Amino acid sequence: MKENTTKRRRSTRSAAIVPVMSEIELARLGGGQVAYIKTMSSDEALQMFPAIEDLPRGINLFALHAADGTPIALTDTRQAALSHAMDGELEIASVH
Numbered sequence: 702m703k704e705n706t707t708k709r710r711r712s713t714r715s716a717a718i719v720p721v722m723s724e725i726e727l728a729r730l731g732g733g734q735v736a737y738i739k740t741m742s743s744d745e746a747l748q749m750f751p752a753i754e755d756l757p758r759g760i761n762l763f764a765l766h767a768a769d770g771t772p773i774a775l776t777d778t779r780q781a782a783l784s785h786a787m788d789g790e791l792e793i794a795s796v797h
Contacts, residue, residue: 735768736791738782750775768794 763782
């Protein structure tokens with residue numbers, strides 16, 4: 702009896718992992734209307750935005766990204782990133 706219950710639990714977990722939509726479909730879902738803000742270190746920012754010169758080391762920055770992951774803006778405050786989103790009439794999605 703105990704073995705049967707374990708098998709049922711495993712099959713339920715497996716079914717919950719199956720994605721409903723692909724990553725590409727999820728990225729297109731925002732369609733230029735949804736963005737997210739990501740906190741990153743200055744080292745991460747230099748990798749993502751190699752054209753930036755003289756970026757101080759050891760600070761946290763805030764990157765505004767389109768729903769598909771395309772970087773839109775890099776700022777030193779979350780409020781500035783939110784302002785960029787509002788200027789672009791973008792809805793901010795919460796990403797965990």
